[in-house]
Amino acid sequence: MKVEQVSVFLENKPGGLEHVTRVLADADINIRALSLADTSDFGILRLIVNDMESAAKALQDEGFTVKRSHVVAVEIPDRPGGMHSISKVLTEKNINVEYAYAFVERSGENAIIIFRFDDIDAGIDALLENGFTVLPGEKVYRL
Amino acid sequence: MIFNEEFETLPREALEALQLKRLQQVAGRVYHTVGFYKRVFDEAGITPDDIKTLDDIRRLPFTTKQDLRDNYPFGLFTVPMSNIVRLHASSGTTGKPTVVGYTRRDIEIWSRLMARSLVSAGLTKNDIIHNAYGYGLFTGGLGVHYGAEMLGASVIPMSSGSTKKQIMILQDFGPTAICCTPSYALHLAERGENMGVDMRSLRLRVGILGAEPWNEKIRQEIEDRLGITALDIYGLSEIMGPGVAMECAEGRNGLHVFEDHFIVETINPETGETVPYGEEGELVFTSLTKEAFPLIRYRTGDMSRLMKEPCKCGRTHVRMARVSGRSDDMLIIRGVNVFPSQIESVLRGIEGLEPHYELIVDREDKLDTLEIRVEMSEDIFSDEIKILQKIEQRITKDIKDYLGVIAKVKLVGSRTLERSEGKTQRVIDRREV
Ligand SMILES: [Zn+2]
Numbered sequence: 001m002k003v004e005q006v007s008v009f010l011e012n013k014p015g016g017l018e019h020v021t022r023v024l025a026d027a028d029i030n031i032r033a034l035s036l037a038d039t040s041d042f043g044i045l046r047l048i049v050n051d052m053e054s055a056a057k058a059l060q061d062e063g064f065t066v067k068r069s070h071v072v073a074v075e076i077p078d079r080p081g082g083m084h085s086i087s088k089v090l091t092e093k094n095i096n097v098e099y100a101y102a103f104v105e106r107s108g109e110n111a112i113i114i115f116r117f118d119d120i121d122a123g124i125d126a127l128l129e130n131g132f133t134v135l136p137g138e139k140v141y142r143l
Numbered sequence: 144m145i146f147n148e149e150f151e152t153l154p155r156e157a158l159e160a161l162q163l164k165r166l167q168q169v170a171g172r173v174y175h176t177v178g179f180y181k182r183v184f185d186e187a188g189i190t191p192d193d194i195k196t197l198d199d200i201r202r203l204p205f206t207t208k209q210d211l212r213d214n215y216p217f218g219l220f221t222v223p224m225s226n227i228v229r230l231h232a233s234s235g236t237t238g239k240p241t242v243v244g245y246t247r248r249d250i251e252i253w254s255r256l257m258a259r260s261l262v263s264a265g266l267t268k269n270d271i272i273h274n275a276y277g278y279g280l281f282t283g284g285l286g287v288h289y290g291a292e293m294l295g296a297s298v299i300p301m302s303s304g305s306t307k308k309q310i311m312i313l314q315d316f317g318p319t320a321i322c323c324t325p326s327y328a329l330h331l332a333e334r335g336e337n338m339g340v341d342m343r344s345l346r347l348r349v350g351i352l353g354a355e356p357w358n359e360k361i362r363q364e365i366e367d368r369l370g371i372t373a374l375d376i377y378g379l380s381e382i383m384g385p386g387v388a389m390e391c392a393e394g395r396n397g398l399h400v401f402e403d404h405f406i407v408e409t410i411n412p413e414t415g416e417t418v419p420y421g422e423e424g425e426l427v428f429t430s431l432t433k434e435a436f437p438l439i440r441y442r443t444g445d446m447s448r449l450m451k452e453p454c455k456c457g458r459t460h461v462r463m464a465r466v467s468g469r470s471d472d473m474l475i476i477r478g479v480n481v482f483p484s485q486i487e488s489v490l491r492g493i494e495g496l497e498p499h500y501e502l503i504v505d506r507e508d509k510l511d512t513l514e515i516r517v518e519m520s521e522d523i524f525s526d527e528i529k530i531l532q533k534i535e536q537r538i539t540k541d542i543k544d545y546l547g548v549i550a551k552v553k554l555v556g557s558r559t560l561e562r563s564e565g566k567t568q569r570v571i572d573r574r575e576v
Contacts, residue, residue, distance in 0.1 A: 007526035009519045011556050037528050041535070041553050042519075046526055065519045065557045069526050098527055116526065 001124050002070040003114070003137045004052045009065040010036075010043040020045060020059065027058035032143060033114055035101035046101070048073075048114065050141050072117065072124055073103065073140045075110040075133040083113070086132065093126040095119060105143040107135065112143075146262035146294070147255065150403045151458045158459060162406055163197050165431035170194055170203065173437055176221045179214055180439065200406060200429065201417055205440045208241065211381065216242040222435050232280040233380040233480060240280070243380050244435040250289065252432055253383050256401050257290020260389035263399065263456075264349050264374045266320055268295035273318035273347075275327060276354070277303040277478065282384030283354055287322045290386060296320075303327070303478075310335045317346040324478050325357040325365060325373070330509035332368035343370035349392075351376050353385060355475045356466055361575070375465050381441055382428045388463055394454045397462030404432045407463065408440070409449055412470035423448045425470045426463065444471045472570065474504055476511045476548050483570055486515060486550075489541045493534070495522030501560050505573040513550040515542070518557050 010016040017036065024031060030050040037044050049055045052068065059066050076082045090097060096118040103112035112135065117123035127134050145151050153161070171191040173180040183204040184190060193199065211219065216239075220227070228247050232240035245253065266272070272291045276283030284302055291298035299318055301309055309331060312318070321328065328350055335342040347369055353376035365373045377398050378385035387405060388398035400407045409424030410417055418424035426443045430436075446469060450462040474481045483502060490498045499518040504511060515538065523534055531554060538552045560569075 005526065007524070009524050009554075009556060011559070039528060039532065042531065042555075044526060044528060044531070063556070063558045065521055065524045067521070067524045067526055 001072070001128075001134045001136055002120065003048060003073045003135070003140045005069055005071045005114070005116075006047050006049065006052055006056050006059070007067045007069065008045045008047070008059055010038075010045050012038060012040065012042055016043065017045065019062070020064065023058050023062050023064075024049065024055060027054055029055045029058065032105065032141065033101065033103045033112075035099070035114075037099065046071075046099075048103075048140060052141070069116075070120055072115045072120060072127070073112055073135040073137075074115060074127055075107050075135065076113055078106075078109055078111050082111070086113070086127070089126055089130045089132070090117075090123065093122065095123045095126055103140075103143070107133075107139075107143065112140075144262050144265060144267070145457065146259040151259065151399075151401075151460065153403065153459055155459055158402060159197055161403055162431065163194075165403075166197070166200060166406065166429065167191060167194050169429070169431055169433075169437045170439065172221060173439060177219055179210065179219060197406070200408070200440065203440050205415065205427065205442050206438050207442050208381075208444070211241045212239065215239050217244065219438075220244050220435055221437065222246060227435050229285075231282045231285075231380050231384065233282075241381060243282075246434040249383075249434050249436075252404065253286060253386060254289040254293040256383070256404060257286055257386035258293040259401065260376055260386045261290055261294050261296065261320075261351065263389045263391045263458075264320070264351050265372070265392040266294065266296060266349060270320050270349075271297045271299065271316065271318040271346075273299045273301055273309075273313060273316070273321045275301045275303055275309060275321060275323035275331075276385070281478070282378065282380040283322075283478070286378065286384035286386060287351075306331060306334050307338070310338060310340060313345050313347065314340060319346050320349040320351065321347055321369075321371070322351045322376075324355050325352045325361050326355060326477075326506070326509050326511065328352055328365045328369065328373070329361070332365065333509050336368070342368060345370070347371050350374065351389075353377055354478045356468065358465070358575075377463065377466065379428075379443060379445075381438060381443075382430055383433065387428065391454065391456040391458060393456035394462070396454075397450050397464050399454070399456075399458050399460040399462050400449075402460045405430055407449065407461065409447065410442075412442075412444075412446075420449050420451045420461075423467065426466075444469050444473055446470055474502070474513075474570065474572070476504060476513050479546065479548050481513070481546055481548055485546055486542065489545055490517060490538065492541065493537060495520060496534070496538075497522075497557075499557075499560050500569060502570045503573065504570065506575075511574065513548055514553060515550045516553050516555045516560065518560055519554050520557060 033048040098116040227244040229245045278284030350373040375390040377388040388400040406429040408427040412425040501516040503514040535552045
C-alpha cells in the first residue's frame, strides 16, 4: 500500500529545479506529483514519477544526492471537510504528519493527497480502518 | 619613555652575554626536569654543557605545537603544580587546547614586560586603559590587565563583546588608551559612528593592537577614525602572552623583542635553516626566564623579519616587522586560532558526513565571519527538512564546543566543491589581510 518517492537535494540557487526537470525530461520520465520544501540555505524536492528506478539513476548520474523513501497516497472526498475527516482520524490515532502534498491527477471524483507519517504502517492501518482508500504504488505511478 | 631603562638599553655585548648565561641555565633546567627535552636533546646529540656561544642555540632541537599536543596538558611543566599560580590555554589543532602555566615569578615578569610595552606606547600611571581583550583562558585580557596595574595606570577590565556598552564607557569614563584587536578597533569606530558618536573627539589617544594580522592601511584607517596613535603588540600564550614584543611610539617601525627574556630567531620554515637578518622567515622563540613552562626554540608559525639596526627610541633590542602571515594554514578568526584540520576532525566526528568542505572567511561590520560549506552525502540526506537542519545545528555546536568560534554551516550539493590536494585551497579568505 506504499508509494515510492524520490527526494533530491537542491542548493538554493537559480537553476536548481530546472536542472532536475531537464534531467527527468531527457530520461523520458513523467512527473506525477511534486513538492518543494526549502529553507534559506537548501531545498528538498520530492517527486513521484512513473518510473522510479530510471529517475533515481538519471539524477544520480548527474551528481544529485537522491533518497528513495515511502509515502502514502490517500483518496479524499472532494467536498468541504474532506481533508478534515482524514486529519481527525490521524489525530485520534496519534499519528504525526511530517509533510503532505497534493497529487496532480484525480482518482475518479476524488483528489489524492500524499502523506509522510512518522509511523507509516500505523498511518495506513488507521486510514483503512476508517474506510479511506489508500492507493497502491502501481496504481499511483500510472494515473 | 622607557620602563626598565637599564635592561631595555643594555649594550648588545652585555645583552648577549646575559642571553647566553640564561640560555645555558634554562637548557640545563629543562634537560634535567622534563623527560621530553632530555630525549630530544639526546637524539640531537647535544647536552646543555655543549652550549658555549649564542650561535650554539642552532644545534638545539625545535619545539613544535605537536610536541605541546603530545604532552597535553602539563607534560612540559618544569615545576610541580603547587608552584603554579595560573593556567591559560589557547585552541589546539585537535580540539584539545595548548595549556600554559605560570609561577608567581612568571606572572611578575610577564606583568613587567607588559608594563614595558605600555610605556613603550607612551603610557604612564596617569593613563586610563580600556582593556577590550578577552578575559579568560586567552592570555590577552589578564596579560594586559596585570601590566597596566604594574604600571599603576587605571585599567577598565572591559573584556570583549557588548560593543554598545564599550562605546558608552569610552564616552563616560574617558579612557586615554585602548587595547584590543585591530579589527575590533575598526568595529568600535564603525558602530560608534553609526550611533552618532564623534569617535575622534573621545579622550582616547593610543591604541595597543594585536592578536591578529593587519597592515599599514588598516593602521591609517584606525588612526583616522579614532583620532589615535595605533601601535602593534605581539605575544603568544606558548611563550608568555601579550608583551613578548612591542612597537615603540618613537620608531613606529617594527616591534622590539624583549631580548633579555627571549631569544628570537627567524628560520626557513621548509628547511629549518636560520635566515639572515632582514629576510623573511618563521619566528622561533626561546623563553629564557620562564620558570613553569619554558620553551626551547618554539616554532610559532608566524612569518616576519628581524631588524638589527639601532632604533631612535634608544632601545637596543632587535625589532621584528609586523607579522606578515603564517607558515602554515592557521586562520585567526576574531582572535581565535583555527586550523582547517580542526574543522575537518569535527566533521569526521559526525557520522555519515563526508569531510568535503570549504571554509569562507570574510568580514562583516569589520568583524570576522566563518562559513563552512559541507557537501551533502547519500548517508545523511533525508526527505525531511528538520533532519537536515539538525545536522547543520550539530556541526555548528560541535565547532563552537571544540574551537570556540561561531560558524555558519551551509549544506551544499555533493561533488560541487572543488577537489584539491592542498588543504589551503579549501579556504577562501576574503579579508583584506
Ligand atoms: Zn624603538
